Ligand SMILES: *[C@@H]1O[C@H](CO)[C@@H](O)[C@H](O)[C@H]1NC(C)=O
């Protein structure tokens with residue numbers, strides 16, 4: 073079956089310094105992809121997005137303006153938060169982070185106000201399409217919204233950063249407490265486990281919706297390491313869910329306005345959304361090109377069969393941030409357990425996934441060369457790989473060079489949400505940042521990747537209201553479910569060599 077990969081943009085323009093590169097993308101471009109069969113409804117959804125939207129990666133990124141979360145965000149831990157960042161023309165910034173006790177961001181626990189300077193540096197060599205930046209913190213303040221949080225953080229600070237806490241009459245709710253002051257030479261951020269390393273990696277995307285002639289802008293900032301103890305020194309190579317420009321965002325976005333009006337004394341309380349049961353049956357596809365820490369770009373497409381608890385998925389990998397240049401496709405299938413609701417991550421459901429079968433289709437010469445030269449018996453049939461030809465790697469228990477081992481079990485965290493346009497979104501757990509796989513219960517994720525959208529429901533009918541305007545509410549910290557790839561390989565595939 074001939075297949076058109078969905079391209080998020082029909083025209084990509086990279087503006088780099090004074091040079092403008094036009095990279096036309098043919099709508100009819102097709103690739104021999106082995107046995108990839110898209111459900112027409114899912115295909116329609118993706119084609120529709122591709123036809124109606126033009127995406128520009130703005131380089132260097134122009135950050136001036138107000139940027140807001142489009143919904144309640146979940147960070148590893150879990151931490152539930154919303155963000156409101158302002159960048160001024162003179163390189164100064166002011167960032168608000170509002171933290172909550174619940175997964176709907178309705179019960180505020182504390183707010184941070186962060187002031188500093190940001191200096192953009194060169195394009196990233198690790199994450200294509202991103203710009204590196206350096207930041208300098210001038211002030212960090214905290215305001216508590218409930219007493220329990222106040223006491224918890226106070227006792228944590230008391231031990232690791234004494235002197236931060238005034239001894240008498242301290243910690244009155246509503247008071248702004250200074251956690252960091254560059255002027256006074258005081259810094260208790262480490263004691264709180266707080267960093268702004270997310271500002272080290274920046275990507276700005278501008279999206280044009282042709283039919284509605286609207287423009288929206290998304291700001292991708294660096295990802296947060298999934299291991300708490302690594303967060304203090306981790307330099308991001310992937311992204312968090314993007315912020316949207318408060319002036320140029322997709323409509324409707326009820327959260328955007330609420331967050332834009334908020335401050336540290338009046339944290340935004342997001343609208344109540346019903347919690348949905350985890351009905352996985354049906355087909356689910358990526359909404360746009362996803363970036364994964366350590367240089368991987370991909371789109372995902374899954375089918376879950378509730379009747380016999382089996383699943384199958386396609387992971388299409390690319391070498392570029394707009395998913396135009398395919399490198400290889402992985403097909404995987406297996407079965408999964410009934411979910412139980414997570415006690416650790418409120419609103420999430422825990423499941424176990426087993427991969428029993430996998431197939432690989434190389435899509436470019438570099439991947440074919442690599443697969444051809446893998447040790448005999450470690451990845452499909454010896455030296456017989458060709459571009460566009462699928463091979464089963466089940467008999468060789470996976471593919472060592474791609475980091476795939478079969479059979480393989482993963483401990484997962486899922487959640488389903490309805491968005492403001494009544495689309496059903498599936499959030500799958502974030503991959504461990506160190507590139508390993510969540511193959512023990514202890515490594516089960518506590519945060520999520522960018523959501524997939526349901527394109528065919530359980531009954532087999534096209535279930536979503538397709539609207540090309542709807543690229544909102546998507547994260548961009550995607551990843552490969554169930555498959556992990558060594559960093560060196562990814563660098564190889566994307567044309568970099570690390571010695
Ligand atoms: C902080 O430490 C001091 C001295 O150990 C103690 O008296 C005080 O109660 C502690 N405060 C909190 C909030 O834990």
Ligand SMILES: *[C@@H]1O[C@H](CO)[C@@H](O)[C@H](O)[C@H]1NC(C)=O
Pocket residue numbers: 377379380382
């Ligand atoms: C599970 O059910 C689906 C849909 O009915 C079917 O296509 C698939 O072959 C079944 N898988 C197994 C392993 O029985």
Ligand SMILES: *[C@@H]1O[C@H](CO)[C@@H](O)[C@H](O)[C@H]1NC(C)=O
Pocket residue numbers: 448449453454
């Ligand atoms: C692959 O190579 C190994 C080792 O040389 C050999 O034992 C095996 O039979 C070969 N397999 C095929 C399918 O040619």
Ligand SMILES: *[C@@H]1O[C@H](CO)[C@@H](O)[C@H](O)[C@H]1NC(C)=O
Pocket residue numbers: 437440441444455456457458
């Ligand atoms: C991979 O191996 C096959 C079989 O030996 C060969 O036909 C093909 O040309 C090789 N591909 C590359 C890119 O070397």
